[in-house]
Amino acid sequence: MAEEDEEARALLAGGPEAGSGVPGGARALPALCDPSRLAHRLLVLLLMCLLGFGSYFCYDIPAALQTHVKRDMQVNTTKFMLLYAWYSWPNVVLCFFGGFLIDRVFGIRWGTIIFSCFVCIGQVIFALGGIFNAFWLMELGRFVFGIGGESLAVAQNTYAVSWFKGKELNLVFGLQLSMARIGSTVNMNLMGWLYSKIETSLGSSGHMTLGVTLMIGGITCILSLICALVLAYLDLRAEKILHKEQGKTGEVIKLTDIKDFSLPLWLIFIICVCYYAAVFPFIGLGKVFFSEKFGFSSQSASAVNSIVYIISAPMSPIFGLLVDKTGKNIIWVLCAVAATLLSHMMLAFTLWNPWIAMSLLGLAYSLLACALWPMVAFLVPEHQLGTAYGFMQSIQNLGLAVISIFAGLILDSRGYLFLEVFFIACVSLSLLAVICLYLVNHGQGGNLNYSAKQREEMKLSDPE
Incomplete structure (x- = not known):
């Protein structure tokens, strides 16, 4: 059992040499607080997986509420699908420059926080469009949301490469993708139910009910932002303790x-x-x-x-x-x-x-x-x-x-x-x-x- 534990620690810590630069005092840290230990790295992995949860949850909110959006905002399907088009437009360009911004301008920590903020702000604007019965505002919200969404995925992968090198990296990417799909699945099966509960609470359906539903759904984006902040702190702390460098996208x-x-x-x-x-x-x-x-x-x-x-x-x-x-x-x-x-x-x-x-x-x-x-x-x-x-x-x-x-x-x-x-x-x-x-x-x-x-x-x- 002890051998298995040592093997797992070596795998996720990038080998025994990972802790060689750790000062003597740092070795006395509890396993959950020591960046060279398995428990701490699993905590970081959990935060990495949750980092993209809010973005993927909110991406398909229009699909989960298609009937409600079209009825409450009085739009046809063509206008409804603009909510997806506006998400994609900024990423026609940002796919080239997202990695550059993370590597050369913001750094991985600030880049992740900034893109998480775009996701949160975009979802809030999207919800306000429902509350104020302004479809153009909903479109603007999806555009802002799109600026953060795809670039956040690049940041998430960069953190994974920085913390998990070697054979386990494919497993980490797989776990991140699985969590993203769980976010989409939860959204599809939750938002319709949430809308009906808010409709009952407010006493009627309409754009206000839609907006409140979208605002509550945006709580998941705040979860992602919190994960970005905690990850930035833990990554900075690990840099000081282990003398590791900031992650680079490699793009x-x-x-x-x-x-x-x-x-x-x-x-x-x-x-x-x-x-x-x-x-x-x-x-x-x-x-x-x-x-x-x-x-x-x-x-x-x-x-x-x-x-x-x-x-x-x-x-x-x-x-x-x-x-x-x-x-x-x-x-x-x-x-x-x-x-x-x-x-x-x-x-x-x-x-x-x-x-x-x-x-x-x-x-x-x-x-x-x-x-x-x-x-x-x-x-x-x-x-x-x-x-x-x-x-x-x-x-x-x-x-x-x-x-x-x-x-x-x-x-x-x-x-x-x-x-x-x-x-x-x-x-x-x-x-x-x-x-x-x-x-x-x-x-x-x-x-x-x-x-x-x-x-x-x-x-x-x-x-x-």
Whole structure:
């Protein structure tokens, strides 16, 4: 048992040498207060996971309250989907500069606090838009919220790299993603119930009830801000005790690198944009879809709409391990996109229980993220990774902003069947891009579809 404890401490503390610079007095600290001890690092990990909880909880509040927002603010679906578009617009640019601001301007501690403040302020403005019956104010709130949301995720990952190096880092990233998905799931299943309770308390529905509900939901953002403040204190304290440096994102952004991007990389960008365009906007509109087509109650519709996030919470780390052990990334991406296409076709053209299609979508969504994003690292040198990932996130947000508006227009003018056909077309384009990627990679003798064994042999033959 003692050996296991020593092993765990070595793993999470980055080895026995981590405490070598600790003054003699610091060794007498209780385990929970000693930055070189397992208990303290687990406390930091908990704070890292909770750091993004409020942001992910509040991101899908419009989806959880779609009916209430449209009714109380007297807007159509096109205007409703602007709440998602305005979140994405700032991140078309910030994906390139968020890491720079953290590394060069604010530092990880102040950067995390500042971006958490943007999330809190954005949610408050969003709620005030409901209270004062001003939809433009709600749009402004989502824009401010978006400035903080994506950059906060960059800060969260930077803290993880700073505190947890080596093999355990993938596990930490998996735990952070799981907590984020739990935040989205809790939101989907809680906000409708909260609205009804406030409606009963105030005696009527309307924009005031909506605004108060949104304000209470914003408490989760305050939780994230508190975590940011405590993390900053603990990180500063660890720097003094262990003489550790502030975390860096490792992002080096050079827009001139874009001209060097290869055809397979551009195909990956197309897969990313077309795939996520058929997932996030659909979830944003899904609750009413399940109520209207399948006759679900509000609570049941929220539950089935959140199943994608529920499944991705435990399955993302599992699929990540699966892809690591097997390789064959393109085949796994092909399976994920094909499963998503089947899921949307079931929802569009059958009356089968939607739990089946949504569970399949949840599995496919988790698998795609684990297989698609790592392929970028196989195609570009390390010094261009920051630019490649920044550009990928940038066009993803651009695509989501445009598709969100377009999806609202289709739903207002044509209905849910045409909307599903549109999503099927998006996934079909993604599938076509995957097939092209397979053919191009095969023709060029690329390594994207290597097995794990082939990749290991390639590393041994070319250590650099």
